[in-house]
């Protein structure tokens with residue numbers, strides 16, 4: 001399993017904090033996804049081995065929680081809020097604009113692997129609708145035009161991606 005040394009060290013510090021190794025499965029998966037962007041079969045087997053579990057036990061956790069991604073996404077993760085304020089403020093049009101600019105659907109990744117798009121629920125900034133997160137950065141009042149400009153900025157490398165691949 002290829003991870004940064006600091007991630008290995010976080011993992012080694014985390015496991016003894018739990019009375020049973022198996023209880024560390026969720027935080028371990030979060031750390032791996034934070035670094036790699038998704039949870040591969042290799043990661044599932046590695047976590048199982050580390051926590052003395054069967055791979056199926058880890059696989060069940062990964063498939064149960066929707067926040068775990070089972071395939072690689074784009075370099076940037078675009079999360080468009082579709083809860084009430086944002087929906088009323090035009091989030092669906094914003095999302096359509098991202099889809100057109102990237103040539104992919106919601107829950108999909110652009111062919112050039114630049115970005116993935118998903119709908120999410122409230123980003124807790126409802127007064128600034130429509131709100132979009134790109135990786136960990138929040139963007140407010142993102143209308144169709146702003147969405148197109150954000151895609152251009154991603155293409156130009158003007159937005160720093162959360163992961164260095």
Ligand code: FES
Pocket residue numbers: 081082083084085086087121122123124125126127129131
């Ligand atoms: S409804 Fe979109 S941020 Fe709350």
